[in-house]
Amino acid sequence: MRKAGRHFLQIPGPTNVPDRVLRAIDNPTMDHRSPEFGRLGRRVLEGMQRVFRCAGPVVIFPASGTGAWEAALVNTLSPGDQVLMYETGHFAQLWHKMALRLGVEPTFIEGDWRHGVDAARIEERLRADKSHAIKAVCVVHNETSTGVASRIDRVRQAIDAAGHPALLMVDTISSLASIDYRHDAWGVDVTVGGSQKGLMLPPGLSFNALSTKAIEASKSAKLTRSFWHWEEMIAANQTGYFPYTPATNLLYGLAEAIDMLENEGLDAVFDRHARHGAAARKAVEAWGLEVFCTNEEHYSGSLTAVLMPEGHSADGLRRTIHETFDMSLGNGLSKLADRVFRIGHLGDFNDLMLLGTLSGIEMGLQLRGVPHHKGGVQAALDHLAQTAAKQPEVRAA
Numbered sequence: 001m002r003k004a005g006r007h008f009l010q011i012p013g014p015t016n017v018p019d020r021v022l023r024a025i026d027n028p029t030m031d032h033r034s035p036e037f038g039r040l041g042r043r044v045l046e047g048m049q050r051v052f053r054c055a056g057p058v059v060i061f062p063a064s065g066t067g068a069w070e071a072a073l074v075n076t077l078s079p080g081d082q083v084l085m086y087e088t089g090h091f092a093q094l095w096h097k098m099a100l101r102l103g104v105e106p107t108f109i110e111g112d113w114r115h116g117v118d119a120a121r122i123e124e125r126l127r128a129d130k131s132h133a134i135k136a137v138c139v140v141h142n143e144t145s146t147g148v149a150s151r152i153d154r155v156r157q158a159i160d161a162a163g164h165p166a167l168l169m170v171d172t173i174s175s176l177a178s179i180d181y182r183h184d185a186w187g188v189d190v191t192v193g194g195s196q197k198g199l200m201l202p203p204g205l206s207f208n209a210l211s212t213k214a215i216e217a218s219k220s221a222k223l224t225r226s227f228w229h230w231e232e233m234i235a236a237n238q239t240g241y242f243p244y245t246p247a248t249n250l251l252y253g254l255a256e257a258i259d260m261l262e263n264e265g266l267d268a269v270f271d272r273h274a275r276h277g278a279a280a281r282k283a284v285e286a287w288g289l290e291v292f293c294t295n296e297e298h299y300s301g302s303l304t305a306v307l308m309p310e311g312h313s314a315d316g317l318r319r320t321i322h323e324t325f326d327m328s329l330g331n332g333l334s335k336l337a338d339r340v341f342r343i344g345h346l347g348d349f350n351d352l353m354l355l356g357t358l359s360g361i362e363m364g365l366q367l368r369g370v371p372h373h374k375g376g377v378q379a380a381l382d383h384l385a386q387t388a389a390k391q392p393e394v395r396a397a
Protein backbone atom coordinates (compact mmCIF):
# COMPACT_ATOMS: atom_id res chain seq x y z
CA MET A 1 0.00 0.00 0.00
CA ARG A 2 1.32 3.41 -0.91
CA LYS A 3 2.51 5.61 1.91
CA ALA A 4 2.46 9.31 1.13
CA GLY A 5 5.46 11.51 1.78
CA ARG A 6 9.02 10.51 2.54
CA HIS A 7 9.98 7.68 4.82
CA PHE A 8 11.84 8.99 7.91
CA LEU A 9 15.09 7.02 7.91
CA GLN A 10 16.30 7.83 11.41
CA ILE A 11 18.57 4.87 12.03
CA PRO A 12 22.20 5.82 12.71
CA GLY A 13 23.22 4.70 9.25
CA PRO A 14 22.51 4.26 6.45
CA THR A 15 21.33 7.86 6.55
CA ASN A 16 19.18 9.99 4.26
CA VAL A 17 20.94 10.55 0.94
CA PRO A 18 20.47 14.12 -0.31
CA ASP A 19 18.95 14.61 -3.78
CA ARG A 20 22.16 16.23 -5.05
CA VAL A 21 24.09 13.07 -4.24
CA LEU A 22 21.39 10.82 -5.73
CA ARG A 23 21.47 12.85 -8.95
CA ALA A 24 25.25 12.62 -9.12
CA ILE A 25 25.14 8.83 -8.72
CA ASP A 26 22.52 8.66 -11.48
CA ASN A 27 25.06 9.64 -14.18
CA PRO A 28 26.18 7.09 -16.79
CA THR A 29 28.99 4.86 -15.57
CA MET A 30 32.28 5.91 -17.17
CA ASP A 31 35.39 4.06 -18.27
CA HIS A 32 37.48 3.78 -15.13
CA ARG A 33 40.66 3.88 -17.22
CA SER A 34 39.73 7.10 -19.00
CA PRO A 35 41.42 10.49 -18.48
CA GLU A 36 38.14 11.81 -17.11
CA PHE A 37 38.14 9.16 -14.41
CA GLY A 38 41.68 10.02 -13.32
CA ARG A 39 40.51 13.56 -12.62
CA LEU A 40 37.53 12.30 -10.57
CA GLY A 41 39.77 9.85 -8.69
CA ARG A 42 42.21 12.57 -7.71
CA ARG A 43 39.42 14.90 -6.72
CA VAL A 44 37.81 12.44 -4.29
CA LEU A 45 41.12 11.16 -2.89
CA GLU A 46 42.27 14.71 -2.15
CA GLY A 47 38.84 15.66 -0.84
CA MET A 48 38.88 12.76 1.61
CA GLN A 49 42.25 13.92 2.96
CA ARG A 50 40.54 17.16 3.94
CA VAL A 51 37.64 15.26 5.53
CA PHE A 52 40.00 13.04 7.56
CA ARG A 53 42.26 16.08 8.14
CA CYS A 54 45.31 14.18 7.01
CA ALA A 55 48.19 14.75 4.63
CA GLY A 56 48.95 11.07 3.95
CA PRO A 57 47.13 8.71 1.61
CA VAL A 58 43.47 7.75 1.91
CA VAL A 59 42.52 4.35 0.49
CA ILE A 60 38.97 3.82 -0.84
CA PHE A 61 37.51 0.31 -0.99
CA PRO A 62 34.32 -0.79 -2.74
CA ALA A 63 33.08 -2.35 0.52
CA SER A 64 31.04 -1.63 3.62
CA GLY A 65 32.84 -0.40 6.74
CA THR A 66 33.60 -3.94 7.88
CA GLY A 67 35.96 -4.30 4.92
CA ALA A 68 37.96 -1.26 6.01
CA TRP A 69 38.22 -2.73 9.53
CA GLU A 70 39.75 -5.84 8.02
CA ALA A 71 42.06 -3.80 5.80
CA ALA A 72 43.37 -1.89 8.82
CA LEU A 73 44.30 -5.11 10.62
CA VAL A 74 45.65 -7.25 7.76
CA ASN A 75 47.84 -4.48 6.38
CA THR A 76 49.63 -3.71 9.64
CA LEU A 77 49.78 -6.90 11.73
CA SER A 78 51.28 -10.37 11.73
CA PRO A 79 49.86 -13.65 13.09
CA GLY A 80 50.07 -13.74 16.89
CA ASP A 81 50.60 -10.00 17.28
CA GLN A 82 49.14 -8.53 20.45
CA VAL A 83 46.54 -5.82 20.05
CA LEU A 84 44.80 -3.73 22.70
CA MET A 85 41.08 -3.14 22.06
CA TYR A 86 38.48 -1.40 24.19
CA GLU A 87 34.94 -2.64 24.77
CA THR A 88 32.81 0.44 24.17
CA GLY A 89 29.86 -1.55 22.77
CA HIS A 90 28.63 -3.83 20.00
CA PHE A 91 30.84 -2.44 17.22
CA ALA A 92 33.98 -2.69 19.34
CA GLN A 93 32.94 -6.30 20.04
CA LEU A 94 32.62 -7.05 16.33
CA TRP A 95 36.04 -5.58 15.56
CA HIS A 96 37.48 -7.65 18.42
CA LYS A 97 35.83 -10.81 17.03
CA MET A 98 37.33 -10.06 13.63
CA ALA A 99 40.81 -9.64 15.15
CA LEU A 100 40.46 -13.07 16.82
CA ARG A 101 39.37 -14.68 13.54
CA LEU A 102 42.29 -13.14 11.68
CA GLY A 103 44.76 -14.72 14.09
CA VAL A 104 46.02 -11.78 16.10
CA GLU A 105 45.82 -11.79 19.90
CA PRO A 106 43.58 -9.02 21.12
CA THR A 107 43.29 -8.02 24.76
CA PHE A 108 39.83 -6.57 25.33
CA ILE A 109 39.59 -3.91 28.04
CA GLU A 110 36.11 -4.43 29.45
CA GLY A 111 33.65 -1.57 29.55
CA ASP A 112 30.05 -1.11 30.72
CA TRP A 113 28.95 0.37 27.34
CA ARG A 114 27.64 3.52 29.05
CA HIS A 115 30.96 5.36 29.19
CA GLY A 116 33.54 6.02 26.51
CA VAL A 117 37.16 4.96 26.53
CA ASP A 118 39.00 5.62 29.81
CA ALA A 119 42.42 6.52 28.43
CA ALA A 120 44.08 5.92 31.84
CA ARG A 121 43.30 2.20 31.50
CA ILE A 122 45.02 2.11 28.11
CA GLU A 123 48.02 3.91 29.55
CA GLU A 124 48.23 1.42 32.41
CA ARG A 125 48.27 -1.58 30.03
CA LEU A 126 50.87 0.02 27.80
CA ARG A 127 53.13 0.93 30.72
CA ALA A 128 52.99 -2.69 31.89
CA ASP A 129 54.03 -3.87 28.41
CA LYS A 130 57.77 -3.28 28.87
CA SER A 131 58.77 -5.44 25.90
CA HIS A 132 56.44 -3.57 23.53
CA ALA A 133 54.64 -6.75 22.51
CA ILE A 134 51.45 -4.76 21.87
CA LYS A 135 51.53 -3.68 18.24
CA ALA A 136 48.33 -1.65 18.04
CA VAL A 137 45.64 0.07 20.08
CA CYS A 138 42.20 -0.10 18.40
CA VAL A 139 39.30 2.08 19.51
CA VAL A 140 35.90 3.04 18.14
CA HIS A 141 35.49 6.82 18.10
CA ASN A 142 31.71 6.91 18.10
CA GLU A 143 30.09 3.70 19.37
CA THR A 144 26.96 3.48 17.23
CA SER A 145 25.30 0.87 19.46
CA THR A 146 25.25 3.18 22.47
CA GLY A 147 25.65 6.81 21.35
CA VAL A 148 28.92 7.21 23.23
CA ALA A 149 31.76 9.18 21.61
CA SER A 150 35.26 8.72 23.03
CA ARG A 151 38.06 11.26 23.22
CA ILE A 152 40.69 10.15 20.73
CA ASP A 153 43.04 12.99 21.70
CA ARG A 154 43.18 11.47 25.20
CA VAL A 155 44.00 8.04 23.81
CA ARG A 156 46.88 9.59 21.88
CA GLN A 157 48.12 11.32 25.04
CA ALA A 158 47.92 8.02 26.95
CA ILE A 159 50.05 6.20 24.36
CA ASP A 160 52.59 9.03 24.40
CA ALA A 161 52.64 9.21 28.20
CA ALA A 162 53.45 5.50 28.31
CA GLY A 163 56.20 6.06 25.72
CA HIS A 164 54.78 3.13 23.76
CA PRO A 165 55.33 2.61 20.00
CA ALA A 166 51.98 0.84 19.30
CA LEU A 167 49.99 1.98 16.27
CA LEU A 168 46.72 3.80 16.96
CA MET A 169 43.77 2.62 14.86
CA VAL A 170 40.39 4.33 15.10
CA ASP A 171 36.96 3.43 13.72
CA THR A 172 35.20 6.65 12.67
CA ILE A 173 32.48 4.96 10.61
CA SER A 174 29.67 6.84 12.41
CA SER A 175 31.60 9.98 13.35
CA LEU A 176 33.40 10.99 10.16
CA ALA A 177 31.84 14.23 8.88
CA SER A 178 29.58 14.40 11.96
CA ILE A 179 31.85 14.74 15.00
CA ASP A 180 35.17 16.63 15.09
CA TYR A 181 37.96 14.30 14.01
CA ARG A 182 41.64 14.98 13.23
CA HIS A 183 43.71 12.10 11.88
CA ASP A 184 47.03 13.96 11.78
CA ALA A 185 46.66 16.23 14.81
CA TRP A 186 45.72 13.26 17.00
CA GLY A 187 48.51 11.10 15.65
CA VAL A 188 46.24 8.34 14.40
CA ASP A 189 47.93 5.70 12.23
CA VAL A 190 44.91 4.11 10.57
CA THR A 191 41.47 5.70 10.51
CA VAL A 192 38.58 3.53 9.32
CA GLY A 193 35.58 5.22 7.68
CA GLY A 194 32.41 4.30 5.80
CA SER A 195 30.17 6.03 3.26
CA GLN A 196 26.65 5.53 4.57
CA LYS A 197 26.64 7.60 7.74
CA GLY A 198 27.96 11.17 8.07
CA LEU A 199 29.14 11.17 4.46
CA MET A 200 25.51 11.05 3.25
CA LEU A 201 26.12 8.34 0.64
CA PRO A 202 24.52 4.94 0.19
CA PRO A 203 26.44 1.98 1.66
CA GLY A 204 29.26 0.62 -0.47
CA LEU A 205 32.43 2.65 0.10
CA SER A 206 34.86 2.44 2.98
CA PHE A 207 38.14 4.13 3.78
CA ASN A 208 41.50 3.82 5.46
CA ALA A 209 43.44 7.02 6.16
CA LEU A 210 47.11 6.21 6.71
CA SER A 211 50.10 7.61 8.57
CA THR A 212 53.70 7.14 7.44
CA LYS A 213 54.16 4.79 10.40
CA ALA A 214 51.22 2.64 9.25
CA ILE A 215 52.65 2.41 5.73
CA GLU A 216 56.01 1.44 7.21
CA ALA A 217 54.32 -1.29 9.32
CA SER A 218 52.52 -2.59 6.23
CA LYS A 219 55.85 -3.42 4.59
CA SER A 220 56.65 -6.12 7.15
CA ALA A 221 53.12 -7.23 8.15
CA LYS A 222 52.56 -10.95 7.61
CA LEU A 223 48.80 -11.48 7.79
CA THR A 224 47.41 -12.77 4.48
CA ARG A 225 45.96 -9.98 2.36
CA SER A 226 45.12 -9.57 -1.28
CA PHE A 227 41.99 -7.56 -2.06
CA TRP A 228 42.76 -5.25 0.88
CA HIS A 229 46.44 -4.70 0.07
CA TRP A 230 47.28 -1.00 0.39
CA GLU A 231 50.35 -1.16 -1.80
CA GLU A 232 48.69 -1.52 -5.22
CA MET A 233 46.00 0.94 -4.18
CA ILE A 234 48.42 3.66 -3.17
CA ALA A 235 50.48 3.15 -6.32
CA ALA A 236 47.47 3.37 -8.67
CA ASN A 237 45.91 6.25 -6.69
CA GLN A 238 48.93 8.47 -7.47
CA THR A 239 47.34 9.20 -10.82
CA GLY A 240 43.73 8.91 -9.63
CA TYR A 241 43.17 5.28 -10.69
CA PHE A 242 42.42 2.02 -8.87
CA PRO A 243 43.97 -1.46 -9.22
CA TYR A 244 40.53 -3.06 -9.68
CA THR A 245 37.14 -1.69 -10.67
CA PRO A 246 36.13 1.07 -8.25
CA ALA A 247 32.49 1.77 -7.31
CA THR A 248 32.38 4.42 -10.04
CA ASN A 249 28.91 5.82 -9.44
CA LEU A 250 29.40 6.02 -5.68
CA LEU A 251 32.53 8.07 -6.37
CA TYR A 252 30.40 10.57 -8.34
CA GLY A 253 28.26 10.81 -5.22
CA LEU A 254 31.33 11.14 -2.98
CA ALA A 255 32.64 14.11 -4.98
CA GLU A 256 29.27 15.80 -4.56
CA ALA A 257 29.07 14.98 -0.83
CA ILE A 258 32.55 16.43 -0.22
CA ASP A 259 31.50 19.63 -2.02
CA MET A 260 28.39 19.87 0.13
CA LEU A 261 30.32 19.33 3.37
CA GLU A 262 32.93 21.91 2.42
CA ASN A 263 30.34 24.39 1.30
CA GLU A 264 28.67 24.18 4.71
CA GLY A 265 32.12 24.03 6.38
CA LEU A 266 33.24 20.98 8.36
CA ASP A 267 33.20 22.87 11.66
CA ALA A 268 29.65 24.05 11.00
CA VAL A 269 28.71 20.44 10.19
CA PHE A 270 30.10 19.31 13.57
CA ASP A 271 28.26 22.13 15.38
CA ARG A 272 25.01 21.21 13.65
CA HIS A 273 25.32 17.59 14.80
CA ALA A 274 26.24 18.57 18.37
CA ARG A 275 23.25 20.93 18.53
CA HIS A 276 20.87 18.23 17.31
CA GLY A 277 22.28 15.80 19.86
CA ALA A 278 21.67 18.35 22.62
CA ALA A 279 18.08 18.98 21.44
CA ALA A 280 17.36 15.23 21.25
CA ARG A 281 18.61 14.80 24.83
CA LYS A 282 16.35 17.66 25.97
CA ALA A 283 13.39 15.71 24.59
CA VAL A 284 14.46 12.45 26.25
CA GLU A 285 14.95 14.23 29.56
CA ALA A 286 11.52 15.89 29.34
CA TRP A 287 9.89 12.52 28.59
CA GLY A 288 11.47 11.28 31.81
CA LEU A 289 13.37 8.57 29.93
CA GLU A 290 17.07 7.85 30.23
CA VAL A 291 19.81 8.69 27.72
CA PHE A 292 21.93 5.54 27.61
CA CYS A 293 25.27 7.41 27.66
CA THR A 294 25.98 8.37 31.27
CA ASN A 295 29.05 10.52 30.73
CA GLU A 296 28.23 14.02 29.50
CA GLU A 297 31.65 14.45 28.00
CA HIS A 298 30.99 11.44 25.78
CA TYR A 299 27.56 12.41 24.42
CA SER A 300 27.39 11.69 20.71
CA GLY A 301 26.40 14.22 18.06
CA SER A 302 25.51 11.41 15.62
CA LEU A 303 22.91 9.52 17.56
CA THR A 304 21.11 9.22 20.88
CA ALA A 305 20.35 5.82 22.41
CA VAL A 306 17.38 5.83 24.78
CA LEU A 307 16.78 3.28 27.53
CA MET A 308 13.20 1.99 27.74
CA PRO A 309 11.44 1.86 31.11
CA GLU A 310 11.59 -1.61 32.69
CA GLY A 311 9.00 -3.97 31.22
CA HIS A 312 8.50 -2.03 27.98
CA SER A 313 9.76 -3.28 24.65
CA ALA A 314 11.95 -1.00 22.56
CA ASP A 315 11.31 -3.17 19.50
CA GLY A 316 7.56 -2.95 20.09
CA LEU A 317 7.81 0.82 20.17
CA ARG A 318 9.91 0.86 17.00
CA ARG A 319 7.40 -1.43 15.27
CA THR A 320 4.44 0.78 16.20
CA ILE A 321 6.28 3.89 15.01
CA HIS A 322 7.27 2.20 11.78
CA GLU A 323 3.76 0.97 11.02
CA THR A 324 1.95 4.12 12.08
CA PHE A 325 4.28 6.95 11.11
CA ASP A 326 6.57 5.37 8.48
CA MET A 327 9.73 6.08 10.46
CA SER A 328 12.67 3.76 11.14
CA LEU A 329 14.60 4.04 14.41
CA GLY A 330 17.71 2.05 15.31
CA ASN A 331 17.30 -1.13 17.35
CA GLY A 332 19.20 -2.25 20.42
CA LEU A 333 22.18 -4.43 19.49
CA SER A 334 23.34 -7.64 21.22
CA LYS A 335 22.97 -7.18 24.99
CA LEU A 336 20.87 -4.05 24.44
CA ALA A 337 18.34 -5.86 22.20
CA ASP A 338 14.82 -4.64 22.99
CA ARG A 339 16.20 -2.44 25.82
CA VAL A 340 17.14 0.67 23.85
CA PHE A 341 16.08 2.42 20.69
CA ARG A 342 18.47 4.68 18.83
CA ILE A 343 17.70 8.01 17.21
CA GLY A 344 20.02 8.71 14.29
CA HIS A 345 20.50 12.46 13.83
CA LEU A 346 23.44 12.44 11.47
CA GLY A 347 24.09 13.16 7.84
CA ASP A 348 21.83 15.37 5.75
CA PHE A 349 19.60 16.46 8.61
CA ASN A 350 18.04 19.70 9.86
CA ASP A 351 15.98 21.13 12.72
CA LEU A 352 12.56 20.30 11.31
CA MET A 353 13.62 16.75 10.46
CA LEU A 354 14.70 16.34 14.09
CA LEU A 355 11.37 17.70 15.32
CA GLY A 356 9.46 15.36 12.99
CA THR A 357 11.52 12.47 14.32
CA LEU A 358 10.92 13.38 17.96
CA SER A 359 7.20 13.91 17.27
CA GLY A 360 6.97 10.38 15.86
CA ILE A 361 8.62 9.04 19.01
CA GLU A 362 6.40 11.04 21.38
CA MET A 363 3.27 9.81 19.59
CA GLY A 364 4.66 6.26 19.61
CA LEU A 365 5.20 6.42 23.38
CA GLN A 366 1.58 7.51 23.77
CA LEU A 367 0.19 4.80 21.46
CA ARG A 368 2.13 2.07 23.27
CA GLY A 369 1.23 3.29 26.75
CA VAL A 370 4.89 3.72 27.68
CA PRO A 371 5.04 5.79 30.89
CA HIS A 372 6.41 9.22 30.00
CA HIS A 373 5.75 12.93 30.44
CA LYS A 374 4.51 15.00 27.57
CA GLY A 375 6.51 17.93 26.29
CA GLY A 376 9.67 16.30 24.94
CA VAL A 377 9.10 17.77 21.50
CA GLN A 378 8.40 21.17 23.08
CA ALA A 379 11.65 21.01 25.04
CA ALA A 380 13.62 20.20 21.88
CA LEU A 381 11.79 22.92 19.98
CA ASP A 382 12.65 25.49 22.66
CA HIS A 383 16.30 24.45 22.59
CA LEU A 384 16.45 24.69 18.80
CA ALA A 385 14.74 28.09 18.78
CA GLN A 386 17.08 29.43 21.47
CA THR A 387 20.18 28.22 19.69
CA ALA A 388 19.11 28.94 16.11
CA ALA A 389 21.67 30.93 14.12
CA LYS A 390 20.25 34.39 13.55
CA GLN A 391 20.32 35.39 9.93
CA PRO A 392 22.15 38.68 9.42
CA GLU A 393 19.69 41.51 8.77
CA VAL A 394 19.62 42.60 5.20
CA ARG A 395 20.01 46.35 5.10
CA ALA A 396 18.77 48.49 2.30
CA ALA A 397 21.55 50.18 0.43
Ligand SMILES: *Cc1c(COP(=O)(O)O)cnc(C)c1O
Nearest residue numbers: 064065066091142144173174194
Ligand atom coordinates in the same frame (compact mmCIF):
# COMPACT_ATOMS: atom_id res chain seq x y z
C1 LIG B 1 28.14 0.99 10.89
C2 LIG B 1 29.35 0.74 11.69
C3 LIG B 1 30.22 -0.32 11.42
C4 LIG B 1 29.93 -1.38 10.40
O1 LIG B 1 30.00 -0.90 9.13
P1 LIG B 1 29.30 -1.69 7.93
O2 LIG B 1 29.28 -0.64 6.88
O3 LIG B 1 27.96 -2.13 8.40
O4 LIG B 1 30.19 -2.82 7.57
C5 LIG B 1 31.38 -0.43 12.17
N1 LIG B 1 31.67 0.45 13.15
C6 LIG B 1 30.84 1.45 13.46
C7 LIG B 1 31.20 2.39 14.57
C8 LIG B 1 29.66 1.64 12.74
O5 LIG B 1 28.84 2.65 13.05
